[in-house]
Amino acid sequence: MSQTEGPSKCTWKPNTTEQTPHTTRKPVKPLLMNTILENIGNTPMVRVNKVSEGLKCELYAKCEFFNAGGSVKDRIGYRMIQDAEDSGRIKPGDTLIEPTSGNTGIGLALAAAIKGYKMIITLPEKMSQEKVDVLKALGATIIRTPTEAAFDSPESHIGVAKKLNAEIPNSHILDQYANPSNPLAHYDGTAEEILEQCGGKVDMVVCTAGTGGTITGIARKIKERLPNCKIVGVDPVGSILAQPESLNSEIKSYKIEGIGYDFIPNVLERKLVDKWIKSVDRESFIMARRLIKEEGLLCGGSSGSAMVAALEAAKELKEGQRCVVLLADSIRNYMSKHLNDDWMVDNGFADPKYVYTKSQEEEKYQGATVKDLQIGNQPITVTANTTCQQAVTLLQQHGFDQLPVVSESKKALGLVTLGNLLSFISSNRAKPSDPVSKVMFRFTTSKEFVPITPATSLASLQTFFENHSSAIVTENDEIVSVITKIDLLTYLLKHPQK
Numbered sequence: 001m002s003q004t005e006g007p008s009k010c011t012w013k014p015n016t017t018e019q020t021p022h023t024t025r026k027p028v029k030p031l032l033m034n035t036i037l038e039n040i041g042n043t044p045m046v047r048v049n050k051v052s053e054g055l056k057c058e059l060y061a062k063c064e065f066f067n068a069g070g071s072v073k074d075r076i077g078y079r080m081i082q083d084a085e086d087s088g089r090i091k092p093g094d095t096l097i098e099p100t101s102g103n104t105g106i107g108l109a110l111a112a113a114i115k116g117y118k119m120i121i122t123l124p125e126k127m128s129q130e131k132v133d134v135l136k137a138l139g140a141t142i143i144r145t146p147t148e149a150a151f152d153s154p155e156s157h158i159g160v161a162k163k164l165n166a167e168i169p170n171s172h173i174l175d176q177y178a179n180p181s182n183p184l185a186h187y188d189g190t191a192e193e194i195l196e197q198c199g200g201k202v203d204m205v206v207c208t209a210g211t212g213g214t215i216t217g218i219a220r221k222i223k224e225r226l227p228n229c230k231i232v233g234v235d236p237v238g239s240i241l242a243q244p245e246s247l248n249s250e251i252k253s254y255k256i257e258g259i260g261y262d263f264i265p266n267v268l269e270r271k272l273v274d275k276w277i278k279s280v281d282r283e284s285f286i287m288a289r290r291l292i293k294e295e296g297l298l299c300g301g302s303s304g305s306a307m308v309a310a311l312e313a314a315k316e317l318k319e320g321q322r323c324v325v326l327l328a329d330s331i332r333n334y335m336s337k338h339l340n341d342d343w344m345v346d347n348g349f350a351d352p353k354y355v356y357t358k359s360q361e362e363e364k365y366q367g368a369t370v371k372d373l374q375i376g377n378q379p380i381t382v383t384a385n386t387t388c389q390q391a392v393t394l395l396q397q398h399g400f401d402q403l404p405v406v407s408e409s410k411k412a413l414g415l416v417t418l419g420n421l422l423s424f425i426s427s428n429r430a431k432p433s434d435p436v437s438k439v440m441f442r443f444t445t446s447k448e449f450v451p452i453t454p455a456t457s458l459a460s461l462q463t464f465f466e467n468h469s470s471a472i473v474t475e476n477d478e479i480v481s482v483i484t485k486i487d488l489l490t491y492l493l494k495h496p497q498k
Contacts, residue, residue, distance in 0.1 A: 035114050039068040040078050040107075041189050045197040045324070050294040051287075051307065057203070057317035059310065062194060065299055065330030069106045069134075071258075072190070072214055072328045077107025079185035080174040081115065092116035095171040097164050099123075099157035101210065101258045102131035103329055104176050109138035120164060120171075122157040124149075127257055130333045147253065151263045176211050178266040186217025194218065194324055195225055202226060203321040206310040208234040208259040208279075208302045208328060209241050212268020218326075219272035233273040234309040236260040236284075241268065242276035255281045255337075255347065258328065259302045277312060279305035282349045285338040289354040292331065292339075301338050303327035366495075370461060370473055371454040373491055375481040381406045382436060384413060388425060389432035391416050404472055404479045405440050411477045414440040443472075454480070461488060 029042050043066045052059040064072035084090045095118040098108050105121040112119040119140040123132065126147040135142055143164075149156035154163065158177075165173050176182050194202060205222055207215040219231040235242040238252040239260025254260065256279070264270070281301075288304030291297040310325035317323055337343050344355045381404045382391055391403060401418040416436040424430035424439040452461060452471040464471060465485050473481040 036068045037078055037111060037114060040074045041067070042193060043067060045194070046295075046297070048295055048307075048325075051290055052311070052314075055311065055314050055317070055323075056319045057314050057321040057323050059314060060198070060322065060324050061295075061297060061307075062190070062324055062326045063297065063299075064190075064326060064328050065303075065332075067107075069103075069110045070330040070332050071103040071106065071300075072326065073103035074107040074110065075185040075189055076176060076179075076182045076213055077104055077109075078111045079189075080176070080179050080181040081108065081111045081117070083181045083184075084172070084174060085115075090117070090172055093170070094118070095120060095168050097122070097161050097168070097171055097173050098176065099161040099173075100176065102127045102135070102333065103258055104211075105135055105140065106131065106138065108174070109135055109140040112140075113138050120161075120168075122161045122164070124157050126253075126255075128333050128337055130335055134333070151261065176213065176265075176267075180267070182211060182213030182267045183217035183220070183269075186214050187221045188217075190214065190326075191218040191221030194222070198322060198324065200225070201322055202229050202324055203317055204230045204232060204310075204314060204323040206232040206234065206306055206313060206323065206325040208306045208326070209268065210259045210261065211265045212241065212270075213265075214326065214328070216267055216269045216272060219269070223272060230274045230313075231272060232309060232313045233270075233276045234259070234279050234305050235276055236279050236281070236305065240264070241270070242278055243270050243273070247276055247278055256284055256301045256305055257333075258300070259305065275313065277309040279308060281347075283308050285344065285347075285349045286351045286354055288331075288338055289344075289351075291327075293354055297327060298331040299327045300329040300331060300334055302329065304338075365458040365462075368458045368491070368495070369454065370452055370456045370458065370471075370483065372458070373483060373487050375473070375483055375487060379404055379479055379482045381410075381479060382416065383408065384437035384440070385435050387432065388421055388430055388434050388436055388439060391436050392418075392421060392432075395421075402470055402482070403436075404482060405436060406479060410479070412443060412472060412474050412479045414442040415472065416440040452483075458488065458491065 044063050046061050046063055048059040048061050067074040092115060096108060096112055097120045098105055099122045102123060109119045121135050121140045122143045122145055124147045125144050132142055143160055145157040145160050146155055151158050153159050161173055165171050205218060207218060209215050215233050222229050236254045236256050236259055237250055238254040240248045240262060241260060242248055284304040285301050287308045288299055288301050291299050291307060306325050310323055314323040331339055341355050344350050380398060384405055394403060395418055403416050405414045405416055407413055416439060420439050430438050452473050454475060470482055470484045472479055473483060
């Protein structure tokens, strides 16, 4: 594997008659597809209308999250396998190993699953759990590596991949960092689509850079067809890909996934980039949330980086000119990250316009607590020795779907629910004559129902109700009431926000 920038090995030139590695694989999407691999490429170009306010030029987003695996990396994953098959390098049954930030791994694993290859992915620990889950579902073996490990360290995702390659027979590292199929996928595919969709009228293209294959392939083709089109590269603060080198004054870790590196990949030709813009986490994640909320573009964090840079770079364009920004992947990989309000707040990325914060919740309820709900009725409870039949009768009589279970001294033990009773009795795991202790949720062992006190804020109660249907209110370990979402809604209706 090669991890240093060197002279381009591509021998192709416009109108050349020499043998070159180019094999144009223009994607065609039939109405009836033989496999999902035919849904890679031909992604839509969507006008950005609200976020672009203030720009004189047209701004279009190339939405790569519409690829089969959810990212621009599907293109190179499939292309690398196709080219390796055509050259005879790999055959079904072989093992493919790839160090990746996740998306290339998903693209490779998708193709490997369909074509019959074993797949091993080495992945830095900072990458999202969603990526890991998708890779596992596709049948890949995942090996996590330290995020802080330098690229040339044996402990890095690249170092571990090399070690596995040396140990496993019939294994191959297709190597997105040096494989010409990486930029070729974009030279022959992505760039051609941009030119065709825009009718040959493009004045600026903005891309983030990771391995650099995307921006290199697109830039080469665009520059050949439209020499005056400006190519803008986006590199996160903490990475060293940008030029001039003075832009890379701060080397540190960052939260954005899939872009930037601490080395220059061989497939990246930085001389093709007219201007580099450094991105920061906070602006990137907030912009990603803006794109979701204002444009309906369900994109990942690096798409936010690209859009922030595009808005800055496109200020120099005039009316009638056009800027294209590439949105690399979808929100699917980041459901527990920048899509999650708590994650945004915890990492210092909160913006009240796009992230709903705890302080906004508290303001809505003006400091009210569970006590202010004024639930005065003494709750109907059962003991652990109450039979399932007796519990069902009580539920029917009162129209409840759950009953608190208490000890003889009135201490809260758990909860018996209509759903659990039905599940146990219908599957013969419990009989009507069995005590409810056999089917109840126990507060000491179950996370399903968490006790709430009269002092619990209504803002916290609302958060609790996002995952629970009811709350047991306890005081000194004794149950004082059972509240449901209807109680909270009733309070809101009686106390409208000012």
